[in-house]
Amino acid sequence: MEEIELRFSDMNMYAYFRNSVGELLKDWFPKGHTLIEIAVNEALNNAFLHGNRESAKPLVVMKVSKVDEHNLVIRVKDLGQGFSLRRSRDKRARVKADKIMSESGRGLLIMEQVFDDIYYNEVGNEVTMVKRIGGQGAK
Amino acid sequence: MDNIRIHNGIVEIVLSGKVYADKAIDLRERLFPYLGAGYNRFWFDMTAMDYIDSSGIGFLLAIHKRADKLGGEVVITGLQGDMYKLFELTQLTHLFKLT
Numbered sequence: 001m002e003e004i005e006l007r008f009s010d011m012n013m014y015a016y017f018r019n020s021v022g023e024l025l026k027d028w029f030p031k032g033h034t035l036i037e038i039a040v041n042e043a044l045n046n047a048f049l050h051g052n053r054e055s056a057k058p059l060v061v062m063k064v065s066k067v068d069e070h071n072l073v074i075r076v077k078d079l080g081q082g083f084s085l086r087r088s089r090d091k092r093a094r095v096k097a098d099k100i101m102s103e104s105g106r107g108l109l110i111m112e113q114v115f116d117d118i119y120y121n122e123v124g125n126e127v128t129m130v131k132r133i134g135g136q137g138a139k
Numbered sequence: 140m141d142n143i144r145i146h147n148g149i150v151e152i153v154l155s156g157k158v159y160a161d162k163a164i165d166l167r168e169r170l171f172p173y174l175g176a177g178y179n180r181f182w183f184d185m186t187a188m189d190y191i192d193s194s195g196i197g198f199l200l201a202i203h204k205r206a207d208k209l210g211g212e213v214v215i216t217g218l219q220g221d222m223y224k225l226f227e228l229t230q231l232t233h234l235f236k237l238t
Contacts, residue, residue: 015159034221035228038192045160045192106193106229113228 002028003065009058011048021064028066029133036072036131039114040064042107043076043127051078051125072131082124143169149180157190163198170202179211186217196229203235212236 004024008014018041025033025040040062047060058079065073112118117130142153150173152166170181181202185191203213216238218226226232 018159032221034190035225038190038225041159041192045194106196109229110193110225 001065001067003063005061005063008044008048008060008062011045014044014048014060021062024064025072029072032133035114039111039129040074040076042110043074043129046107046127047076047078047080051080051082070133072133074129074131075126076129077126080125082120145178148178149182150178151182151184153184153187154191155187158188158195159190159192160194163192163194166195167198167201171205174202174205174209177209179206179209181206181211181213183213183215184217185215185222186219188217188222191222191225196231199231199235214238 006017006021008017021040022033022037025037029036044060044062048058051058051060061075061077063075065075067073111127111129114131115129116132119128119130120126121128144151150170152170158166173181183199199213199215206213214236218237223232226235226237
């Protein structure tokens with residue numbers, strides 16, 4: 001397994017490393033890396049925008065793990081209190097809801113459509129996203 | 140810098156590279172004045188665009204809604220590969236006029 005962990009104190013800091021994360025995903029998974037990169041960035045955007053509102057010292061931790069050539073696991077954690085939507089398990093309802101015309105809130109939709117499985121911790125401030133690529137059960 | 144020009148009353152925009160949130164804000168600031176000036180037809184060429192996130196998509200929806208209210212439309216051309224797939228996954232291929 002290959003794994004990296006990155007810690008960011010603000011969005012600008014992440015923007016500095018954003019291309020490197022994209023290049024890493026491209027190196028690991030040459031096919032389909034773009035959609036994964038977009039979905040990962042959506043998770044980071046959510047963490048910075050919603051997760052650190054109450055924190056004087058914001059911190060977002062991202063762990064990217066290439067389990068094997070077909071399985072990628074990405075965890076994004078912030079210091080926030082979580083929010084109710086993160087705890088919702090009703091994926092289909094959100095995809096079919098009136099989000100289609102909504103100008104915002106589409107990041108979660110992208111994450112859910114790109115990744116095969118998404119889990120939230122009990123608090124709602126850590127998301128674990130699993131992507132199966134090219135193997136059995138892949139989207 | 141993305142290219143914007145007026146051709147036969149249509150605002151034509153060529154998007155290239157990666158459209159992150161900051162670029163989406165820039166596009167909003169540069170294109171919304173055309174709505175105010177009476178333009179209601181927008182043509183986006185995305186042939187050379189290889190990344191767009193939810194903020195960019197939000198911008199496209201915003202301009203689509205406003206153009207539609209003014210009796211116009213947003214046309215998107217050149218979507219391919221992963222970019223087309225993203226629009227499919229988020230059910231935008233039904234919403235926008237694609238050529």
